[in-house]
Amino acid sequence: MTSTQTSPLRFLKGHGTENDFVIVPDAENALDLPPATVARLCDRRAGIGGDGLLHVVRSAAHPEARHLAGEAEWFMDYRNADGSVAEMCGNGVRVFARYLEHAGHVTAGEVAVATRGGTKHVHLDKDGSVTVAMGRAVLPEAAATITVDGRSWPARNVNMGNPHAVAFVEDLDHAGTLFTEPAYAPASVYPDGVNIEFVVDRGPRHVAMRVHERGAAETRSCGTGACAVAVATARRDGADPAGTGTPVTYTVDVLGGTLVITEHPDGRIDMTGPAVIVAEGTLDPAWLAEGPENAAGTGIETVSD
Numbered sequence: 001m002t003s004t005q006t007s008p009l010r011f012l013k014g015h016g017t018e019n020d021f022v023i024v025p026d027a028e029n030a031l032d033l034p035p036a037t038v039a040r041l042c043d044r045r046a047g048i049g050g051d052g053l054l055h056v057v058r059s060a061a062h063p064e065a066r067h068l069a070g071e072a073e074w075f076m077d078y079r080n081a082d083g084s085v086a087e088m089c090g091n092g093v094r095v096f097a098r099y100l101e102h103a104g105h106v107t108a109g110e111v112a113v114a115t116r117g118g119t120k121h122v123h124l125d126k127d128g129s130v131t132v133a134m135g136r137a138v139l140p141e142a143a144a145t146i147t148v149d150g151r152s153w154p155a156r157n158v159n160m161g162n163p164h165a166v167a168f169v170e171d172l173d174h175a176g177t178l179f180t181e182p183a184y185a186p187a188s189v190y191p192d193g194v195n196i197e198f199v200v201d202r203g204p205r206h207v208a209m210r211v212h213e214r215g216a217a218e219t220r221s222c223g224t225g226a227c228a229v230a231v232a233t234a235r236r237d238g239a240d241p242a243g244t245g246t247p248v249t250y251t252v253d254v255l256g257g258t259l260v261i262t263e264h265p266d267g268r269i270d271m272t273g274p275a276v277i278v279a280e281g282t283l284d285p286a287w288l289a290e291g292p293e294n295a296a297g298t299g300i301e302t303v304s305d
Contacts, residue, residue: 008282011041012099013048016091016130016275017221018256022050023099023277029061035083037288042081048283051219052089053079054096059114071119072112074100080215088117088161090223090271094130097122098275117161130275134224135161136267137231144189146196148176155184155196156232160269163194163214164228168236172200175210178218197225199233207233208253220256227269230261241265 009031012023022041024031033055042050055077059065065075076096078086093113100106100113101124111122123131138159146155146167151174155165165184169175175198176182182196193214199207209229211222230250234240239248241263249262259273 007285009285009288010280010282011048012102012277012280013050014054014095014098014275014277015256016094016223017254017259017273019089019091019219019221019223020050021052021054021092021095022048023054023056023095025056025099025103027056027058027061029057031055033079035079038079038083039081040288041283042083050081052081052086052092054092054099055079056096056099064116065114068114068119072114074105075114078115086116088115088120088224090132090134090227091221091273091275093120093122093132094223094271094273094275095277097124097130097132098277102277125272128274129272131270131272132223134227134269134271137227137263137269139231139235140189142189144184144186144194146198147183147185148174156235157189158228158232160224160227162224163190163192164197164225165190165194166197166199166229166232168233169198169200172198172208172210174198175212178210178212180217181212181214195222195225195228197222197229199229202251202253205233205237205249206251206253210255218255221254221259223259223271223273226252226254226259227261227271231263231269234263242267 038053041047057075057077059069059075062075078089080086097111108124108126113120121133140157143157144155146153153167155167158164195214196212198210202208211225213219234248241248245265247262247264252259262270
């Protein structure tokens with residue numbers, strides 16, 4: 001936040017399958033949100049709390065998105081909870097689109113959202129669910145073995161713009177606590193780290209997963225991870241839409257709910273799931289200006305819809 005910001009800062013809180021976000025509307029990109037400020041807002045004990053922050057800006061007003069303004073009016077300037085910048089977040093873009101509807105910027109139907117990972121096309125269904133076109137999966141040949149507490153499993157290598165290792169297990173408890181990153185070898189398969197999914201079958205084209213996200217730990221949901229799991233499961237089951245010419249759909253249970261993933265014959269992957277705005281309020285700018293060491297109170301006032 002800039003030092004000249006004197007009016008209360010409006011924020012909202014939303015989640016998609018319990019992957020939760022602080023939402024900061026800023027149509028004209030007037031706010032400065034340095035990493036320390038974002039981290040403070042996302043702090044679950046001393047701030048609002050969230051897995052990340054959705055900075056809502058008109059594409060034409062943001063230097064990183066101006067080239068996309070002709071495709072999408074709104075830009076999702078996504079930040080991780082530690083304040084670092086990220087290209088995309090599958091659950092986040094659903095919540096972002098729900099906010100646009102909540103604020104009256106769009107109506108149900110097709111919505112284009114600019115992200116650092118390109119323009120994402122979102123469909124706001126009248127039943128409350130949100131579908132996001134997630135792009136195409138890449139299936140590198142190199143694979144790794146995942147090991148937890150003496151058990152090992154081969155993992156399918158799936159890239160959804162970020163790397164995933166998908167291991168099929170007999171029981172999700174075999175993943176352990178996931179407080180620390182499970183071991184994988186050879187490390188050279190994932191030189192930049194990896195998101196690791198543990199998967200069990202629940203029924204025909206229905207699986208459940210737990211995930212350790214790189215740079216974090218276990219999370220309640222991972223949209224790209226659910227897509228990677230669906231693709232890996234389809235190949236395990238002998239289903240390849242490119243070969244059959246028929247879309248394949250899997251239901252993927254995550255800790256925070258359920259996502260439905262469809263892979264089309266041309267490789268496009270759609271993800272459908274809930275997106276909910278749960279609260280909105282205002283934040284005293286003096287609270288942020290004080291810094292974490294000197295803040296005496298929360299400075300947060302929630303406002304009902």
